[in-house]
Amino acid sequence: MKLYHKATLPEGFTAAAVASGIKKSGKLDLALLYSDKPAKATCVFTSNKIQAAPLLLNKKNLKANKLYRAIIINSGNANCFTGQAGLKDAQETARLLARALGINKKNILVASTGIIGKKLPLDKIKKAIPHLVLAISKGGINRANKAIMTTDTFSKEATVKFNIGNRAITICGIAKGAGMIAPNMATMLAFIMTDVNITQPALDKALRTAVDNSFNCITVDGCMSTNDMAVVLANGAIKNPIIDFNNHFKLFNSALNLVCLELAKMIVQDAEGSSKFIKIEVGGLKNSQEAKKIALAIANSNLFKTAVYGENPNFGRIVAAAGASGVEIKEKELKIKVSPLHKKNIDIQVSLNRGNASAIVYTSDLTPEYVKINAEYN
């Protein structure tokens, strides 16, 4: 299994991006991911009770249909808290793209990211779609990965290649996210494409596992988005003997895990205003849920995060956060190790003494720059 920090599209996939004018800066803001033939789709969505219009539309479609040809993503506008009009805008986006591609609108997934509560400028999308379709190419992924960015400072991309027998399988993912990042899900979009041939239940299960071990293990500011989605399209183009729970599932699952974890870590590395990448490992618990609860409580503590920013070994804040996590903790069983704080990568190890379960969570420090970026974002 080989990992590349670069997007290389699998067999049968192409992509495109244009600047439609949604972003006032004139940067790329409309992306298309396209599969030559119908691909099985699986999705995980935010658990926020308020969900953006594209998510509502996708959820409805996914109930009836699991085969998809395209994903259209706009940045600069979240199309969230926009009511019935927003839902119509998402539907119309899919309809316009379907017409331009000559496919059924039910085979299209829609995603949006950006400011909440503003009407989607549908006229701009309408004008841009013909250009978007004309731009489709194998190399288009290197523009699509930029078109999904908002406050991101670099594009997040990862490709894993591995073999099943003599078939070379590719899993390629791009993601966006830098703030409003909390587990369940982190505020992010992740689009993963693979040419593998796999059953729907195995694909569903693999994504859920991978998300739990990656995007649900990162937090920047504990703020949960309304627009998060992670999606995998598997088009079977490589024609390997089909993967199911009894055949090569573990291999595919670990490859998908790897792509998701790399993308998740990149999101934390790009956390708004951050100066440190922090890994928090909590061990010695009876079950991993408790370990994750403690790790997340530490990761979301503003006081802990400012202490790391200040390179200030104030480990009392780790104690206070762990104690506030809701997990029963006795002072005398709590052991804490902190790596040198003057480095960029910080390791925090918290161990208790009541079992073998553990969890890892990734986060960033809290800096004056984070406050400035988010005071101005609109």
Place this chain on the structure above:
Amino acid sequence: MKLYHKATLPEGFTAAAVASGIKKSGKLDLALLYSDKPAKATCVFTSNKIQAAPLLLNKKNLKANKLYRAIIINSGNANCFTGQAGLKDAQETARLLARALGINKKNILVASTGIIGKKLPLDKIKKAIPHLVLAISKGGINRANKAIMTTDTFSKEATVKFNIGNRAITICGIAKGAGMIAPNMATMLAFIMTDVNITQPALDKALRTAVDNSFNCITVDGCMSTNDMAVVLANGAIKNPIIDFNNHFKLFNSALNLVCLELAKMIVQDAEGSSKFIKIEVGGLKNSQEAKKIALAIANSNLFKTAVYGENPNFGRIVAAAGASGVEIKEKELKIKVSPLHKKNIDIQVSLNRGNASAIVYTSDLTPEYVKINAEYN
């Protein structure tokens, strides 16, 4: 009922403070509150699972004994995460004070606030106690209120006076707190003295209600402390006919509520690095617990708090925070009103449409200054 933003000790109470050297700055750091005769005590403690040594000691004492003569408080050191040695230091502090005052050590409450995980410098306290006892006076409260401060920029004090028949009752409270403020409890210490004559069950109930409506309705950074406590001493010096649940309870309760709410608001006004005082009112719910859950989710959202700091009317962040609160919310029933953001006092009104229950929470904005203060605090 009259409210004064100044501490005036009730009948039978005196106070004192000295600089013992725990704070390297040489500022006041050891305070004593003293009652001429045994006073009934009631306490509420932090719900953090890690609790500082003084809290463990007080809890043990309160099981056996409800009558107290004195509270000794040090700032600059939390005596938390200090194990058995820390517990002994708290006990020894009480023993030394008891000897100097000529009272029983079981009639003394102990409190600490400051850095977590460092040994209490008992030698400094030992040397300071004779000076502390010599300094006892009615005016000593104006030094005690400063001696309990850590990152506070002003002392928090409130006095309420009211009559029962022809008896003039006084309730006087002092508090500290500026950061590590989250509900259950906020990171704070509050010491309230009254000369009223009241039954123990009525006193217990009144403090619990008052704390729920005040200290448990404020949040600065969502970080829950290990050292919080709120205590009321009621010495009965005014010899009013005893208050119980059937006699004047409502009057006393509302007076105590008022003292606690004023102190709680002052803590938010002094929130580390803050530039705005934010009131969040959530209404139209079926029960007030749900309303409070939504209000707190908004109040603890870093993205909401930075938007207020930036005077940036990004109300999508209120929507996202409300949706992430765990309460089932439908987009179309959510109404949001925000007062002009260029002012110092901000009112946020969130209303749903499913009932008459509401809740109010107070918080501050998140500023680069908050990050700087907490990056350096050690």
